[in-house]
Amino acid sequence: MTRQLLLIPILCLLLWTVSNSSAHAQIVLEQKAKAVWLYHFGRYTTWPENAVPNSEGKLIIGLVGPNPFGRFLDALQGQPVGDRKVEIRKFETVADYQPCHLVFISPLISNGAEPTATQRLNNLLKVRNTRVLIVSDTPGMATSGAMINYSVNAAGFLDLEINRGELAKEKLKLDPQVLVLKNVRFVP
DSSP states (O other), rough: OHHHHHHHHHHHHHHHHHHHHHHHHHHHHHHHHHHHHHHHHTTTTEOOOOSSOOTEEEEEEEEEOOOSSSSHHHHHTEEEEHHHHHHHHSSSGGGGGGOOSSEEEEOOSSSSSSSSSSHHHHHHHOOOOOOOOOOOOSSTTGGGOSSSSEEETSSOOOEEEEEHHHHTTTTOEEHHHHHHTEEEEEEE
């Protein structure tokens, strides 16, 4: 009986370790999927000429706030997109922001950044360059000024909210291949 009682904590520890590593693996997969889709949003968007000053040969992807992509964002650095290469720029706050083609508004909180993704978006809308594709993964952002809001659902598929009005206002064009994906929802 004593031996069986000693096995219970060991079994609990093993179960906790397996479930914990499974949850970690899920987080890593989501980070990778979201980083890859950030790249694809850049790939499938057309910007007007000279949308971002001094960006010849570059597709500039910015991140405002803490990095929710882990190592996968840095892996995009230098990747080819047509005749351009990805350049990653990270900004702790909107005050640090410099013009980009695409900017991701982080949902994470840090000491130096604005307290919420919504506040980051509102501040960015005041200071950004025009013609920037604003992307988020925070619910409700597509109705607040972001052009694309995305998430990975429980089945592992991408859910997209696209604000066509904001895209048109900034003269940005998404490839029709993106617009006909299964899990796309258009917001006003």
